[in-house]
Amino acid sequence: MLLIDKYAYMNRWQHIHPIEKIVLAFFLLLFSLTVKDTLVSLITFIVMSAFTILGAKIPFKYYFKLLLVPGFFLLSSMMTILISFTSNTILIPSSLWTTEFLGLHIFITKHSVETATQLFFTVLSSISCLYFLTLTTPVHDIMHVLRKLKVPALLIELTEITYRFIFVFLETSLKMHQAQNARLGYLTVKQSIHSLGLLVSSLFIHVFQRSKELIIAMNSRCYMEDIKLLEDDYSFSQRNWLGIVVISISIVAVYIQFGGSLNG
Known part of the structure; x- marks a missing residue:
């Protein structure tokens, strides 16, 4: 987090x-x-x-x-x-x-x-x-306010999914960077550039795979084009x-x- x-x-x-x-x-x-x-x-x-x-x-x-x-x-x-x-x-x-x-x-x-x-x-x-x-x-509280303001559900959904994938990007890139660093992938400038290129290319492949898994998980839970979240009592x-x-x-x-x- x-x-x-x-x-x-x-x-x-x-x-x-x-x-x-x-x-x-x-x-x-x-x-x-x-x-x-x-x-x-x-x-x-x-x-x-x-x-x-x-x-x-x-x-x-x-x-x-x-x-x-x-x-x-x-x-x-x-x-x-x-x-x-x-x-x-x-x-x-x-x-x-x-x-x-x-x-x-x-x-x-x-x-x-x-x-x-x-x-x-x-x-x-x-x-x-x-x-x-x-x-x-918190972001989900802001999303609840946007729903009350009648903001289009599609825009809210895209915002929530984008926010979620920020953490997916960070988690995946951190693990890959640690693995490369453990293998001395950033020992020299030349190695650093090469390792960074591999990290970026592999990162997008992993994130696309995670996005497919997310779609499958949402569909298996009867996703109906609206993400439901519990609202705190304010x-x-x-x-x-x-x-x-x-x-x-x-x-x-x-x-x-x-x-x-x-x-x-």
């Missing part, structure tokens, strides 16, 4: 109704993406991170490691926005920094800094909302709903009062 899945079942807020957590996470996520305000995104990130670490008691080190996972893609996106280059000096606007390399003029403008900063905090706030939901709410909390309303109104009020103060 992945740690992210383990914490979803064993966190401090596991007994809170999943609808309450989904409403809070998705409201802040959608509002942050809609307004694209640096201050709102920063507050959203702080609030959701505090709920995840202090409220749900998710270890800070693990949460920080999860934040580093999309860090490479975020930084690469920021660099493409931040840095511009041209061969025509006439096209260079007023810049904060400029240099020349191999006949190209590389420069950074105030607008690009503002855009990159806005992107950084918007993405960070969105990630914190999604991590809050995934680290505090109850709504007036205090939680009051907290969600207060947080939502506060975020909107901050945007109305100070919106754009950090953007320009």
Whole structure:
């Protein structure tokens, strides 16, 4: 079991109704993406991170490691926005920094800094909302909420099967990697590349075989195009709903009062 899945079942807020957590996470996520305000995104990130670490008691080190996972893609996106280059000096606007390399003029403008900063905090706030939901709410609870929202059963079924096969991939690849490593398959760079190629090719064969076995098992249990799971007994909390309303109104009020103060 992945740690992210383990914490979803064993966190401090596991007994809170999943609808309450989904409403809070998705409201802040959608509002942050809609307004694209640096201050709102920063507050959203702080609030959701505090709920995840202090409220749900998710270890800070693990949460920080999860934040580093999309860090490479975020930084690469920021660099493409931040840095511009041209061969025509006439096209260079007023810049904060400029240099020349191999006949190209590389420069950074105030607008690009503002855009990159806005992107950084918007993405960070969105990630914190999604991590809050995934680290505090089991997947089958989210699927039950989607069923209540009348999401097409086919989409829910595909999501559940895809989630299941994440663990099949990980389990199979781990066993194969351990077997190769025990035979010194990663002793040199050349051997590592060769072993990795064998692992990938064999992995897909094993997973396809497991998928056929899954279909046979489901059909033998009278599968009727709908996966039935037991639903946990949750109850709504007036205090939680009051907290969600207060947080939502506060975020909107901050945007109305100070919106754009950090953007320009």
